[in-house]
Amino acid sequence: MMNNRQLADTFTLIANLLEIKGEIIYKTLAYRKASESLMGLGRQASDYWKEGKLEDIPGVGKAISEKIDELLKTGKLEFLEKLKKEVPEELAGWLAVPGLGPKKIAMIWKELNITALADLEAAAKNGQLRDLPGMGAKSESAILEGIASLSRRSGRIPLGRAYPLAQEIIATLKKAKGVVDAAPAGSLRRMRSTVGDLDILVAAKESAPVMEAVVNLPGVNRVLGKGETKSSIEFTDGVRAQVWVHPPEKFGTALQYATGSKDHNVQLRQLALDKGLSLSEHSFARVKGGKEIFCATEEEVYKTLGLPWIPPELREDRGEVQAAKQNKLPKLIELKDIKADLQVHSTWSDGKLSMLEMARAAAKQGIKVIAFTDHSVSLGVTQGLSMDDHKKQAAEIKKIQKQLGDEILVLHASEVEIKADGSLDYPDEFLASLDLVLASMHTSLRQPREKVTERMLNAIRNPHVDIIGHPTGRLIPDREPADLDMDAVLQAAAETGVALEINAHPSRLDLDDMYARRAKELGIPISINTDAHSEEDFDMRFYGVAIARRAWLTKSDVINAWSPKKLLDWLKKRGS
C-alpha cells in the first residue's frame, strides 16, 4: 500500500513531466498542489480512501482521487505510464538544475535528442547548447555551473544550522550603511525543520551599499544575481541566501511577502482583491486607481485586510487565514512557558556534565523540573544503566536535591530502550519505581512497517511509560524516519494517554509539526524536551517550541508548560 510520500512523489513526477510536455500551467500546478497537500496531511490518504472521502483532501478533486484510487489498488498508474512514453522520465531530473526550467529542457531534448543528465553536461562542455534558440554562451556555462552545484548542494538545510547562520549574516548586514532593520524571512522565519535557502530582508533607504555588503559576505563562492531589490549568493558549502532590500516605510508588506508561504500569500492577495486592493511586496494598490497604502509593519498589512497579525509559524495555508477571520487563532506556546525538561542526560550515561551541574544549568534558564533520563542497559554505546546503577543514581539524586533545595525539582527517570523485539529494557516492577519513564527506539529502525509499528504500540500500551521519546527516530538530514504507521501510533497514544515528545534537538525535531498538530487534535499530550547532553543543549528548547508553534500548540497542550503540581499529579495517575 502506497504511503503519502510515495503518492506525493508520483504526483510531483506527473507535474514535472506535464510541464516539460508543455501542458497548461494550471494543470501542472494542480498536481503540485495535491502533492504538497498529501505531504502535509498528517494522516494516511489510504484512510480517506477506505472511508470513500479522498476528495476531502485539499487540492484533490475527481481526476486526482481516481488516480489515488488506482495507485492504492494496483500500485501503478496507467496515466503515468503513458506519460512516460511521451516524455522520458529522466528529463524530470533536469529540473533540479538551477536555471533550467521546463521550456529549455523541452527545447534541448527535442533539438539534441538527449535525455541523460550526463549527455546534457557533455553537450554543454562541447559548446552544443550556445547555438540553440534563445541560448548563448552564458546560458551554456550557467547550465554547467548548475549541474556542478547539484553535487555541492545536499538538499535542504537543517533549521539548527540555517538559523544561526542567518543571524550571523543579519548581524553583518546591520552594519552596512543606512540599514535600519534586518530580519529572516521565508521558511526560516516560519521555522520549518529544514529550509531550502536563507531568505533575509533588509530595511534601508539606499540599496547599493547593502547589496555590496551582501556579495562581500565571508564565504561567498558565487553571486547568482545582484539587483536593486534582490540579490542571491551561494556560499562555498553550497548554502544559498537571498537578500531583499526595501525602504523602511515598505518593510511591512515586504517582510510579509518574503515570509510566505506562497499559499498563505495567495490567500492574502485574494482577500485583498475582495476589498478592491492589490497586494504586492511594495504596497496595497487600489485596483480602480486612488492612493496606495504603505505598511511599515506586518501588523498594518494584516489590519488592512481586517485580520489580526498571524504568527509566521502558522503561515502555511493550513486554516490560519480562516481562523484569523473568525478571531480563533490559538494563543501559541512561547519559550518562557516551558517550566520542565523531561529528557536530560548526565555523566551517568553519555552526558558531558554531572547531574548537579546539569540541574544548575537548567535552573539558570528558569526550568523548575528536570528529569534525568540516562540511557537503559541495552544501549551499550551510551553506557546504559543497570538496575543496580539506578539504585546508586537514586541515592545521588536525593543528595543533590538537598543541595539544590527548591531551586529545581529533580526527577529520577530513564530513557528506556524499546528493543528490537518490542519489549522494554527493564521489567515493569522496576519501571513502576521510577518517577518518570520515557521510552525510545534507537536501534533496528529500518524494520518493516508492521514490525516497527507493533514494537512502538507495545511501548505506548505499557502503563508505566509516560512519554515516547523522538517517536519516528529520524535524524536530519541523514536518517529517514522509521516506517511507522503513524495513524495507528497516534490512535494508540490517544487511547492510553501517553505523551509524545517533540524532541527539540535540531537534528531531530521529532515529532514534526504535522504529526504534533494531529496529536493535539486527538487530545494527546505533547512533551517538548531538549535531550540535553551538555549545558549548551538547553538552548535547543527554542527549536522545540518553534515546532510546537507550527503545530498550533498552546500552553495547555504541552506538559512541560504545566505547573509542577499538575505535572506531578499527571505522572502519579499514570502509575509509575
Next chain:
DNA sequence: GCCGTTTTCGGCCCGACTGTTTTCAGTCG
C-alpha cells in the same frame, strides 16, 4: 485539474532578475 458567503465556468499572485533580445521569454520565489 481544482474550486466556489457574489461564480458549476472562468478564474488561478505577481514582481525581480538574467540573458538574449531590440521588447521579451524563461526562471524563480
